[in-house]
Amino acid sequence: MELTRRKKEILKIVVEGYIATAEPMGSKAIVEQMSGKISSATVRNELADLTELGYLEQPHTSAGRIPSPAGYRLYVNELMERKPLSAEETAEINRSLSGTMAGTDEMISRAGQMVSSIVGYPTYTVADHKSAATVQRFELIAVDSRSFIAVVMLSDSQVKSQLMALDLPVEAEQLPQLSHLLNTHFTGVGKAEMNGHLMSLSDQVDGNWFLLLNRVVEYAGELLARSERQEVFTNGASQLLKFPEYRDVDKAHDLMSFMVDNKENLPVPAGDTPMQILIGPENVNDALKESSVVIASYDIGDNMRGLVGVVGPTRMDYATVAARLSYFAESLSAMFGKKNQLPPKEEEK
Amino acid sequence: MELTRRKKEILKIVVEGYIATAEPMGSKAIVEQMSGKISSATVRNELADLTELGYLEQPHTSAGRIPSPAGYRLYVNELMERKPLSAEETAEINRSLSGTMAGTDEMISRAGQMVSSIVGYPTYTVADHKSAATVQRFELIAVDSRSFIAVVMLSDSQVKSQLMALDLPVEAEQLPQLSHLLNTHFTGVGKAEMNGHLMSLSDQVDGNWFLLLNRVVEYAGELLARSERQEVFTNGASQLLKFPEYRDVDKAHDLMSFMVDNKENLPVPAGDTPMQILIGPENVNDALKESSVVIASYDIGDNMRGLVGVVGPTRMDYATVAARLSYFAESLSAMFGKKNQLPPKEEEK
DNA sequence: TTTAGCACTCCTTTTCCCGGAGTGCTAAAA
DNA sequence: TTTTAGCACTCCGGGAAAAGGAGTGCTAAA
Numbered sequence: 145m146e147l148t149r150r151k152k153e154i155l156k157i158v159v160e161g162y163i164a165t166a167e168p169m170g171s172k173a174i175v176e177q178m179s180g181k182i183s184s185a186t187v188r189n190e191l192a193d194l195t196e197l198g199y200l201e202q203p204h205t206s207a208g209r210i211p212s213p214a215g216y217r218l219y220v221n222e223l224m225e226r227k228p229l230s231a232e233e234t235a236e237i238n239r240s241l242s243g244t245m246a247g248t249d250e251m252i253s254r255a256g257q258m259v260s261s262i263v264g265y266p267t268y269t270v271a272d273h274k275s276a277a278t279v280q281r282f283e284l285i286a287v288d289s290r291s292f293i294a295v296v297m298l299s300d301s302q303v304k305s306q307l308m309a310l311d312l313p314v315e316a317e318q319l320p321q322l323s324h325l326l327n328t329h330f331t332g333v334g335k336a337e338m339n340g341h342l343m344s345l346s347d348q349v350d351g352n353w354f355l356l357l358n359r360v361v362e363y364a365g366e367l368l369a370r371s372e373r374q375e376v377f378t379n380g381a382s383q384l385l386k387f388p389e390y391r392d393v394d395k396a397h398d399l400m401s402f403m404v405d406n407k408e409n410l411p412v413p414a415g416d417t418p419m420q421i422l423i424g425p426e427n428v429n430d431a432l433k434e435s436s437v438v439i440a441s442y443d444i445g446d447n448m449r450g451l452v453g454v455v456g457p458t459r460m461d462y463a464t465v466a467a468r469l470s471y472f473a474e475s476l477s478a479m480f481g482k483k484n485q486l487p488p489k490e491e492e493k
Numbered sequence: 494m495e496l497t498r499r500k501k502e503i504l505k506i507v508v509e510g511y512i513a514t515a516e517p518m519g520s521k522a523i524v525e526q527m528s529g530k531i532s533s534a535t536v537r538n539e540l541a542d543l544t545e546l547g548y549l550e551q552p553h554t555s556a557g558r559i560p561s562p563a564g565y566r567l568y569v570n571e572l573m574e575r576k577p578l579s580a581e582e583t584a585e586i587n588r589s590l591s592g593t594m595a596g597t598d599e600m601i602s603r604a605g606q607m608v609s610s611i612v613g614y615p616t617y618t619v620a621d622h623k624s625a626a627t628v629q630r631f632e633l634i635a636v637d638s639r640s641f642i643a644v645v646m647l648s649d650s651q652v653k654s655q656l657m658a659l660d661l662p663v664e665a666e667q668l669p670q671l672s673h674l675l676n677t678h679f680t681g682v683g684k685a686e687m688n689g690h691l692m693s694l695s696d697q698v699d700g701n702w703f704l705l706l707n708r709v710v711e712y713a714g715e716l717l718a719r720s721e722r723q724e725v726f727t728n729g730a731s732q733l734l735k736f737p738e739y740r741d742v743d744k745a746h747d748l749m750s751f752m753v754d755n756k757e758n759l760p761v762p763a764g765d766t767p768m769q770i771l772i773g774p775e776n777v778n779d780a781l782k783e784s785s786v787v788i789a790s791y792d793i794g795d796n797m798r799g800l801v802g803v804v805g806p807t808r809m810d811y812a813t814v815a816a817r818l819s820y821f822a823e824s825l826s827a828m829f830g831k832k833n834q835l836p837p838k839e840e841e842k
Numbered sequence: 843t844t845t846a847g848c849a850c851t852c853c854t855t856t857t858c859c860c861g862g863a864g865t866g867c868t869a870a871a872a
Numbered sequence: 873t874t875t876t877a878g879c880a881c882t883c884c885g886g887g888a889a890a891a892g893g894a895g896t897g898c899t900a901a902a
Contacts, residue, residue, distance in 0.1 A: 206883045285632050305654040382749035400731035555852050
């Protein structure tokens with residue numbers, strides 16, 4: 145049964161009022177919001193209906209109403225109007241994004257910081273690999289007689305490198321041969337198979353060479369492991385303390401340490417939805433049952449998807465957060481698109 | 494005037510008792526700790542003396558005593574016995590340190606996480622460069638006709654690399670010449686002078702080459718800037734909420750957001766002291782006036798020093814923290830020593 | 843110099859009371 | 873049938889008062 149227009153209007157006022165003040169809304173305050181078109185008694189009747197339908201709750205008999213999770217859900221699905229960004233806000237976001245030309249993973253975690261400071265809630269970020277990474281290319285650069293640089297380019301276009309010191313001398317002329325060996329045997333190969341390939345080489349090459357290969361392959365393996373691990377970064381957890389729902393230090397502590405120690409269990413959207421909102425008990429995880437999460441995803445190259453999640457009380461300001469977050473996601477998609485893909489068609493003509 | 498042996502004993506008991514329970518200590522509880530060698534009235538007289546001397550304070554007339562900052566200071570300087578690590582603890586530290594072979598900066602920030610989880614207080618970490626970094630070596634690696642990898646080795650042995658996509662085609666054969674150009678003009682040079690050198694090259698080289706050089710030099714400049722910036726990482730701020738002194742959410746929020754937003758102002762030890770303890774009002778910064786900080790430093794190669802700081806209430810468990818922290822610092826020094834220096838003498842003989 | 847005894851202080855917790863905001867229901871009005 | 877006014881009732885929150893208790897400082901004796 146569809147709600148009447150008036151019921152929806154009242155529900156919206158309750159939700160937005162409660163979001164703004166964290167105080168239950170009474171019939172009188174609602175009448176004010178409706179500029180007196182209607183009496184408080186009528187509103188009380190409507191409130192009773194909405195409560196019975198499960199959209200509102202009463203902390204106790206003689207208090208006003210607050211939204212139930214179902215109420216928030218209806219609000220988010222139908223009633224909410226995304227609050228547009230002010231000119232200053234878009235300017236600030238654009239400025240903060242344009243500043244750096246850092247590596248992908250740093251970029252991602254920094255984006256989380258920005259979102260957090262703009263929306264005023266804690267956030268978390270993940271880089272989600274659609275398929276397993278492999279090494280695309282190895283390169284070895286001589287430094288001195290006892291050390292060299294290993295450069296590893298991954299299939300997702302990330303480049304990592306490390307200085308490697310050795311116990312045994314290596315001649316610079318050998319390095320090209322070694323890197324050729326690496327490139328023929330260990331590119332396009334998953335982390336799991338690397339060890340096998342390495343073993344099969346063990347009797348074909350000189351012992352010293354083998355040690356060196358082993359070192360580089362181990363490094364590559366660790367890089368692959370790290371990129372599969374989908375590291376989660378959290379930001380601005382302390383912002384939770386601003387909200388009255390976390391004045392109870394234990395609640396705050398529970399949620400904050402969950403966000404830090406159990407990062408991996410923070411929700412990740414199911415399908416390809418650009419934005420997902422999880423309200424209170426909709427969260428699978430117990431620690432989040434009294435909180436809400438808004439998650440947006442954006443594209444990083446072809447093979448990766450970035451995620452930004454915003455965590456807050458169920459009383460979160462969905463209208464503001466959703467708008468900011470999708471603006472962010474779009475901007476980030478655009479940025480990474482420009483950065484990683486070939487330049488646009490103007491060159492093709 | 495030196496305190497009597499008995500006064501010191503009592504002071505020690507008060508400090509340790511208050512550290513353990515966060516409750517003021519009364520004369521009766523002290524007598525228990527001293528296994529009844531002495532009556533509570535005597536203890537009361539001693540307490541009155543210690544209070545007059547400024548080592549103890551009384552929250553109110555009819556409460557027990559708590560240590561004043563001066564009391565903590567005396568305790569830390571003379572009375573404290575570092576609480577030795579258990580076998581499990583050393584094992585845990587060793588295990589967690591040996592696990593990864595990550596890059597220097599990641600290593601450092603991870604060390605902070607470990608310390609935080611072991612001592613149970615928030616921590617922060619800094620990598621302190623004794624002198625300004627320069628680029629030691631450039632290397633360019635061709636990828637395809639429109640992109641290449643820039644590898645930059647810094648004077649502190651860090652190696653960084655990034656994939657660079659171009660709007661203009663580059664032939665693989667040109668890259669060695671370009672990197673030669675970079676190596677002759679931009680190594681051993683501070684960030685500030687780089688731009689000048691670049692300008693002086695602007696009319697000597699082809700426009701396309703110049704663009705490319707510009708790109709790489711800019712990247713190097715950013716790396717240098719980043720390593721000079723002395724980035725501070727904080728960990729485990731939420732642990733503060735465990736302590737009764739931060740049950741007042743506003744206090745907790747103040748300190749936590751200070752640790753996150755004003756990281757740069759966290760204390761850094763003055764000279765070359767291996768460990769420094771700052772108690773309450775000894776901290777310059779207002780936000781820390783009611784907290785204490787323990788900072789240890791360790792060596793990373795010749796030119797860098799790492800710092801780990803532990804932040805907590807003045808009632809911090811100095812004996813435990815100091816012991817854990819110096820064990821950590823020694824282990825880290827050893828690790829970085831092994832990693833970056835030439836292998837030990839066994840090869841020289 | 844130490845100790846027992848005791849009056850006193852002042853915090854903390856509990857209890858009690860009261861005002862007020864808000865409700866639900868009833869009956870009249872539209 | 874829907875809206876509105878009126879009213880009794882509920883229950884939270886805050887403040888005052890009371891009870892309880894831990895710990896002190898002081899005095900006088902050991």
